Amino acid sequence: MRKVAVPVLSAVALLALGGCAETSSWFGGGSEQASRPMSEQSLQTASRIEPQAMLGKSVVAYDGQKVGQVEDVLFNRSNRPSQLVVSTGGIMGIGGHNVALDIDNVRYNQQQDALVATQLTKDQFANLPEFQYGGNMVSLNRQKTPH
Template sequence: MKAFSRALIAAAVLATAASAHAQVAGTQTLGVSVQQSQALLQGWSAKKSILGKPVYNDSNEKIGSIFDLVIAPDGSLSAAVISTGGFLGVGSHNVAVPIQAFDLKNGNFYLPGATKDALKATPAFEYSKVDKPKKPQKIQSAQ
């Protein structure tokens, strides 16, 4: 009987492992429509494709790099924060630039008409003083 129950448990474990699948972006049902799911597959990863990437001007000179992205209250992408100057984040000057001002050519970000000096002369971008949301707390179950 013990051998039979061990074999039954082993079979159940193997069946569960065989049916488990890796989560693939855009293939899981997360309460989104097929069209929204397809749009996710065509989108960019901010971390992998945008943040830290260089920004060039018309003369193909590097004038800074994308430091952050600003999301408007309606959920649209409104601005990119460009970091110029400095070394390893020390002494850098951050400037917010509207997304519409950028051009994308061959996978590179361009800011037409911009120079390092013009960006440094622009007032520095400061984050708003919005209170941080409270740290999530574990909900105690009612007993």
């Protein structure tokens, strides 16, 4: 009897510990929410938003954590938005840098009024290379045109 009781009790204890992470959401604990991926149902295609309206919008990673703010929208040769330039890191604009996100990997979350980088977590976002403007880019914010 004792040989059966120890493994069964161990299994019950492990299951109970695994369920503890979920209990905070049952009782209103919001701190776990930020680490969960967003529901695809709450996201809309970003191309439905006017490019001018994207400027200044918050950007959150797929894990729900805020990673930056849209600084600029870049256009392709068909004059359609192709990339978002996002200011990330730093404090009050100091020490941060800009990164570029492909518009196809960005969705709009109407509930949060934020854009979601659907392929990146906050840690992955922090490791993106710094964006540099090139001479042939068409930019909404900088009003650049191809040379």
